Amino acid sequence: MSGEPSAEVARLRDEVAALHAELVRYGLVAWTAGNVSARVPGHDLMVIKPSGVSYDDLRPDNMIVCDLGGTVVEGDLSPSSDTAAHAHVYREMPEVGGVVHTHSGYATAWAARGEAIPCHLTAQADEFGGEIPVGPFALIGGDDIGKGIVATLAGHRSPAVLMRNHGVFTIGRTARAAVKAAVMCEDVARTAHLTRALGTPVPMAAGDIDALYDRYQNVYGQTGPSVR
Amino acid sequence: MSGEPSAEVARLRDEVAALHAELVRYGLVAWTAGNVSARVPGHDLMVIKPSGVSYDDLRPDNMIVCDLGGTVVEGDLSPSSDTAAHAHVYREMPEVGGVVHTHSGYATAWAARGEAIPCHLTAQADEFGGEIPVGPFALIGGDDIGKGIVATLAGHRSPAVLMRNHGVFTIGRTARAAVKAAVMCEDVARTAHLTRALGTPVPMAAGDIDALYDRYQNVYGQTGPSVR
Amino acid sequence: MSGEPSAEVARLRDEVAALHAELVRYGLVAWTAGNVSARVPGHDLMVIKPSGVSYDDLRPDNMIVCDLGGTVVEGDLSPSSDTAAHAHVYREMPEVGGVVHTHSGYATAWAARGEAIPCHLTAQADEFGGEIPVGPFALIGGDDIGKGIVATLAGHRSPAVLMRNHGVFTIGRTARAAVKAAVMCEDVARTAHLTRALGTPVPMAAGDIDALYDRYQNVYGQTGPSVR
Amino acid sequence: MSGEPSAEVARLRDEVAALHAELVRYGLVAWTAGNVSARVPGHDLMVIKPSGVSYDDLRPDNMIVCDLGGTVVEGDLSPSSDTAAHAHVYREMPEVGGVVHTHSGYATAWAARGEAIPCHLTAQADEFGGEIPVGPFALIGGDDIGKGIVATLAGHRSPAVLMRNHGVFTIGRTARAAVKAAVMCEDVARTAHLTRALGTPVPMAAGDIDALYDRYQNVYGQTGPSVR
Numbered sequence: 001m002s003g004e005p006s007a008e009v010a011r012l013r014d015e016v017a018a019l020h021a022e023l024v025r026y027g028l029v030a031w032t033a034g035n036v037s038a039r040v041p042g043h044d045l046m047v048i049k050p051s052g053v054s055y056d057d058l059r060p061d062n063m064i065v066c067d068l069g070g071t072v073v074e075g076d077l078s079p080s081s082d083t084a085a086h087a088h089v090y091r092e093m094p095e096v097g098g099v100v101h102t103h104s105g106y107a108t109a110w111a112a113r114g115e116a117i118p119c120h121l122t123a124q125a126d127e128f129g130g131e132i133p134v135g136p137f138a139l140i141g142g143d144d145i146g147k148g149i150v151a152t153l154a155g156h157r158s159p160a161v162l163m164r165n166h167g168v169f170t171i172g173r174t175a176r177a178a179v180k181a182a183v184m185c186e187d188v189a190r191t192a193h194l195t196r197a198l199g200t201p202v203p204m205a206a207g208d209i210d211a212l213y214d215r216y217q218n219v220y221g222q223t224g225p226s227v228r
Numbered sequence: 229m230s231g232e233p234s235a236e237v238a239r240l241r242d243e244v245a246a247l248h249a250e251l252v253r254y255g256l257v258a259w260t261a262g263n264v265s266a267r268v269p270g271h272d273l274m275v276i277k278p279s280g281v282s283y284d285d286l287r288p289d290n291m292i293v294c295d296l297g298g299t300v301v302e303g304d305l306s307p308s309s310d311t312a313a314h315a316h317v318y319r320e321m322p323e324v325g326g327v328v329h330t331h332s333g334y335a336t337a338w339a340a341r342g343e344a345i346p347c348h349l350t351a352q353a354d355e356f357g358g359e360i361p362v363g364p365f366a367l368i369g370g371d372d373i374g375k376g377i378v379a380t381l382a383g384h385r386s387p388a389v390l391m392r393n394h395g396v397f398t399i400g401r402t403a404r405a406a407v408k409a410a411v412m413c414e415d416v417a418r419t420a421h422l423t424r425a426l427g428t429p430v431p432m433a434a435g436d437i438d439a440l441y442d443r444y445q446n447v448y449g450q451t452g453p454s455v456r
Numbered sequence: 457m458s459g460e461p462s463a464e465v466a467r468l469r470d471e472v473a474a475l476h477a478e479l480v481r482y483g484l485v486a487w488t489a490g491n492v493s494a495r496v497p498g499h500d501l502m503v504i505k506p507s508g509v510s511y512d513d514l515r516p517d518n519m520i521v522c523d524l525g526g527t528v529v530e531g532d533l534s535p536s537s538d539t540a541a542h543a544h545v546y547r548e549m550p551e552v553g554g555v556v557h558t559h560s561g562y563a564t565a566w567a568a569r570g571e572a573i574p575c576h577l578t579a580q581a582d583e584f585g586g587e588i589p590v591g592p593f594a595l596i597g598g599d600d601i602g603k604g605i606v607a608t609l610a611g612h613r614s615p616a617v618l619m620r621n622h623g624v625f626t627i628g629r630t631a632r633a634a635v636k637a638a639v640m641c642e643d644v645a646r647t648a649h650l651t652r653a654l655g656t657p658v659p660m661a662a663g664d665i666d667a668l669y670d671r672y673q674n675v676y677g678q679t680g681p682s683v684r
Numbered sequence: 685m686s687g688e689p690s691a692e693v694a695r696l697r698d699e700v701a702a703l704h705a706e707l708v709r710y711g712l713v714a715w716t717a718g719n720v721s722a723r724v725p726g727h728d729l730m731v732i733k734p735s736g737v738s739y740d741d742l743r744p745d746n747m748i749v750c751d752l753g754g755t756v757v758e759g760d761l762s763p764s765s766d767t768a769a770h771a772h773v774y775r776e777m778p779e780v781g782g783v784v785h786t787h788s789g790y791a792t793a794w795a796a797r798g799e800a801i802p803c804h805l806t807a808q809a810d811e812f813g814g815e816i817p818v819g820p821f822a823l824i825g826g827d828d829i830g831k832g833i834v835a836t837l838a839g840h841r842s843p844a845v846l847m848r849n850h851g852v853f854t855i856g857r858t859a860r861a862a863v864k865a866a867v868m869c870e871d872v873a874r875t876a877h878l879t880r881a882l883g884t885p886v887p888m889a890a891g892d893i894d895a896l897y898d899r900y901q902n903v904y905g906q907t908g909p910s911v912r
Contacts, residue, residue, distance in 0.1 A: 030867050030868060030870075033807060051905050051906060052904055053906070077906055078906055081904050103805070103871070105875045108805065108875050109875050109881075112804045112875065112876075113884065114886040120340045120393055121336065121394070122394045122395070123394075123395070137888070139896070164886060165804055165806060165886055165888050166805070166806045183258050184258060186258075187258040187259075187331070190333050191340065193878060193881070194333055195337040195340040197337075197881060198337070198341065198424055199341045199343070201340040201393070202393055204365070208367060212367070215369060219369075220280055221260075221280025221306070222278070222280055222305055254486065349559070349564065350596070351559050351623070408487050411486050412486060412489075415559070418561050419564050422562055422564075422565035422649060423568040423569055425653060426569065426652055426653065428569065429569055430568065430570040430593075430621055436593075443597060447597075449507050450506070450533055450534055576849055577787070577850070578851070579717060579787050636715050639714050639715050640717075643717075643787070647789045647792050650789055650793035651792075651793040653793075653877070653881060654793070654797065654877065656797065657796045657797055657849070658796065658797065658798040658821075664823060668824070671824065676735060676765050677736025678736055678762055
């Protein structure tokens with residue numbers, strides 16, 4: 001179904017290293033606090049950021065390759081401290097090809113209050129198909145964060161989950177789609193914040209949200225469905 | 229009244245591709261969510277962004293030329309998913325030479341509450357001649373958005389309309405003027421937000437708003453009236 | 457007291473053109489809405505931005521030289537539409553060598569509410585010596601704005617005034633000092649906004665404000681007093 | 685324990701000059717209002733920014749070397765006006781290798797209200813181990829600011845202190861660690877502001893905060909503990 005892992009891995013090292021620049025460009029990350037990974041299609045492998053390395057210093061050759069148990073297969077550095085969460089998502093959600101984690105400020109503020117972001121914008125209906133849900137509080141270091149992500153997103157159209165008191169995880173068919181979801185999550189979280197700061201949004205009809213979601217997933221762009 | 233369409237179209241491909249960089253520079257757009265178009269003067273044609281293409285990848289040669297029914301005349305990619313709205317504006321408002329659409333955050337927050345932006349700033353009086361009005365909620369995919377834009381702006385000096393739960397559309401005599409209106413709309417939406425966040429603005433007299441608008445449209449800059 | 461006007465003017469054309477980049481860098485201006493001028497020392501002349509020209513296109517050779525009545529002496533373009541206000545300040549305040557005008561958002565929000573920015577920060581005490589005062593509402597096109605600036609700043613240590621429903625004017629011994637005051641005005645306006653958004657600032661003693669102001673004006677930096 | 689001071693000093697001139705660019709990149713400073721210093725290990729010396737010099741103009745060769753009494757040892761310019769505070773910290777806290785001072789807006793707003801930033805985010809638990817404390821109001825020019833920093837941080841895990849009505853001081857084992865703490869302080873101050881602006885954060889258990897802090901200080905990144 002795909003080529004040799006080595007060719008795939010080389011392509012994904014390029015892609016994952018480059019996609020981190022989008023997190024920086026959109027202001028989603030401070031210092032080293034955010035990461036992107038990609039599944040190696042057809043193999044039980046993923047490519048992920050090294051831990052604690054500056055975004056300026058990311059290159060294809062210092063990306064880390066792990067198996068889906070989180071064990072390093074290629075790379076001299078330690079993988080992201082969020083590797084276990086990424087790996088759990090890939091094990092449990094076979095349709096997911098990319099995972100992104102950030103602490104982007106507006107979205108994380110909703111997460112700190114434990115509030116889902118209600119859907120009052122066409123842009124949110126397009127990308128998320130409704131509210132952006134809140135996942136449980138979970139400590140880093142085992143499978144708890146990954147389990148919380150999977151348990152929350154399993155019941156939603158949304159490719160983004162707000163992990164309580166923590167931050168955002170997004171998924172996509174590709175790493176690029178997951179990065180897009182992270183960018184759009186912060187954008188709608190910000191507009192939703194600004195909306196509510198001065199009053200109450202006008203509700204949107206559930207049928208309109210459904211119609212927007214269906215159209216965007218199937219008509220927008222050049223290549224058909226882009227996210228989930 | 230103008231040269232061969234091919235010369236005009238080439239010039240407008242350059243201009244429309246370049247103007248998208250202003251949306252990025254002023255932070256009005258996330259990912260691919262915003263678009264600029266220009267009417268081809270003297271012809272029933274428009275130049276518009278391709279759908280779902282990154283701003284980094286826009287070049288004169290991948291802009292799309294459509295007729296004013298929204299049908300692609302030149303271009304290998306699908307045009308912006310907002311093409312029908314742009315085309316409707318050009319059909320109904322012959323004085324309009326450029327249209328811009330964004331989901332810029334502060335303006336969209338006013339749109340999500342369904343609130344017009346009241347005029348308490350000289351900069352808003354200059355560019356918009358008073359409040360920035362709210363247009364109706366409308367689903368994408370037909371003429372409803374275009375009809376809502378035209379119905380709202382027909383009764384206003386404002387070159388910007390806040391489409392409810394959606395975002396901003398602006399118009400201008402040229403695409404550049406419409407981009408300017410989009411930039412100024414977000415700027416005044418932000419200052420109006422910050423003003424109201426901590427209290428109540430001092431009212432401006434209607435006569436002062438009129439005087440500022442008249443002066444700005446006729447005296448400011450190097451080349452006379454710049455917008456509507 | 458100074459050299460030939462032509463040498464001074466050439467130096468100030470460079471300086472004024474370059475200083476506009478600081479307004480852009482700090483996000484104080486949208487599109488073309490802000491301007492810097494410098495007095496030509498020892499001559500009744502000033503160098504100022506042309507009206508409605510993009511910051512990207514400013515160069516020493518398209519700056520405008522006016523006399524202090526606001527009449528163009530050198531330059532093919534129209535001068536800033538705020539030229540009369542700048543000229544009035546130079547005529548009435550001989551110690552002023554530079555004037556800046558912006559609509560920077562946080563400061564303009566205080567101006568729209570007609571509220572002075574109270575002094576609760578050491579940085580504000582340093583640069584402004586106390587509150588940043590509000591000036592009257594005045595229409596553009598005559599001496600009213602200039603009179604309002606002078607009447608307000610005459611009774612204050614502050615090099616910045618918040619013109620009601622309009623924006624910020626700052627003054628300095630040089631154009632660079634006036635630009636610094638514009639940058640610091642927005643910075644303290646923003647922090648003051650954020651402070652009050654969630655509660656009440658701790659008051660500062662008047663004697664502490666005086667001590668900070670005196671020290672900053674006489675000790676800070678490499679070359680003695682930097683502003684007024 | 686370390687090499688000749690001249691080699692160490694040369695390396696630290698490079699590092700301190702370069703680290704100021706991080707303050708600019710993250711928007712923590714306006715004009716010249718923020719500074720970084722580094723202790724020269726094994727010697728009673730520090731390298732610090734010159735006073736009132738633009739960040740664009742900082743180079744290794746215009747950094748200032750002072751002894752820990754604040755007297756200039758190498759350099760033609762005056763040292764930062766905050767030199768006494770940096771020096772006091774180095775004298776009293778031998779484990780500290782770097783100090784940073786900013787007036788970053790969100791953190792300074794908490795400081796102006798005299799409110800500690802409560803810990804409701806995993807990112808804050810990781811870096812700060814709990815709340816970010818408030819230090820006393822103190823005038824510049826003697827040891828009062830330095831004493832306030834030391835008195836406050838002595839009882840806390842936090843590498844950052846919010847000096848009342850003033851701004852942020854951070855410490856680290858290296859100048860780079862102190863810069864990281866300054867960046868993360870503003871990031872969590874911002875998210876905490878946004879959280880409380882619309883409601884109430886969900887509390888975090890003290891045991892969870894402890895577990896996160898312990899793990900981050902000992903496991904995260906490539907080289908073990910990064911801050912205190």
